[in-house]
Amino acid sequence: MTKIVVVTSGKGGVGKTTTSAALATGLALRGFKTTVIDFDVGLRNLDLIMGCERRVVYDLVNVISGDANIKQALIKDKKVDNLFILPASQTRDKDALTTEGVEGVLNALRDDMKMDYIICDSPAGIEKGALMAAYFADEAVVVTNPEVSSVRDSDRIIGILASKTRHAEQGEGDIPARLLLTRYSPERVENGQMLSVEDVQEILAIELLGVIPESQAVLNASNAGSPVILDIDSDAGQAYSDAVARFLGDQLPHRFVNVNKKGLFGRLFGG
C-alpha cells in the first residue's frame, strides 16, 4: 500500500526540503520505491537539494494541466535506485494546484508507478500549497527548530493537520504527526540558551521522530546537491538515518542530544 507523507513546519527555513530529501533518500536506500514531490509552486528548490536541477523538463503543474504525463515528469535519481523527484513549477499562478489535480498525480504515482512512499515537501506558510501538500497525507513529519517562532508555527500546523486533511474530513481522525527537531545544539541547551528537546516536546505534545544536530554537513550537502543522509560519516547524516529507521518502526535511542562531557579541569577553567 502506498503511504503519503507530508513534511511540513509552518515557518520557512527550518529544514523541510533538507528533511524531505533525506527522508525520501533514506527510504529508497532501504528498497522502497519513493517519490519526493516539491509543492512549493513558484519557488522550486528541492531539485537543487537533490542535485537534479539541470534535468528538470516537466513539473508538477505540467502533469496537473495534462501537458505531460507522470512518467515524463518524474526524474530518476542518479545516485540511488528506487528514488524519483517531481519538481515544482516556477509558475506564479497560485491556483495551479487544484485538489482534483493533486489527487490525480498521487493516484498515478500509486496505481501506475507503484510507489511505496510519496513524500510531499510542503512550502512554508498555511496557504494553498501547504494545504494541498497536507490534504492527502496519511502521516506527517513536523520539522521544528528549537526557537520560539518555529515552535509556535508548528503548533499551528499541527492544529491544521488535525482538521484539514482528507482523513480528518472523512471522520477517520487525526493523521499521525511526528516531530523532527532540527538545528539542535546540545551545548547551547546546556547553557540555557536554547529550548531543549524535552521543552519542545512538552509544548507540542507529539511523538519525537528524531533530533538533527546543527551541522556544517547540511550546508555541505546542499552546496553539493547531495542529500545529507548520504554523508554517512556526518552527525546530521547519521541522525537522519536514525530518524528514517524510527519512521519505519525501529526503536532507537536518540543520539546527538547531549554534550560530550568535559573533564574537571575543563569545567573549572574552560570558556
Next chain:
Amino acid sequence: MSIFSYLLPKKQSSASVAKERLQIIVARERSTRGGPDYLPQLQQELLMVVRKYVPVGEDAVNVQVDRESGCEILELNITLPEEEAQQQY
C-alpha cells in the same frame, strides 16, 4: 563556564523564558483554534459592555470554544476586580 560564574547570582536562562512565553501563547491560541472567526470581535464587544459597569482590564474577558461529542460549548469567563477596587470606582 568558569569557576567565577558559579559565584555570581543566577539569572533566569533565556531558554526558560522562551518556554514560559511559548506555553502561554500556545495555550491561548489552542483555546480559540477552529472556532468561528467572530470570536476576537465578540471578545472585544463583550469587554466594552462589561466596562460600562465595572472597571476591568484588557484580559478580563476570556472566550473559549470547546467541542464535546458533536456539541459546541462557548465558554465566557469574566474576571471581576476585587471589591476594594470596585468601591473606589
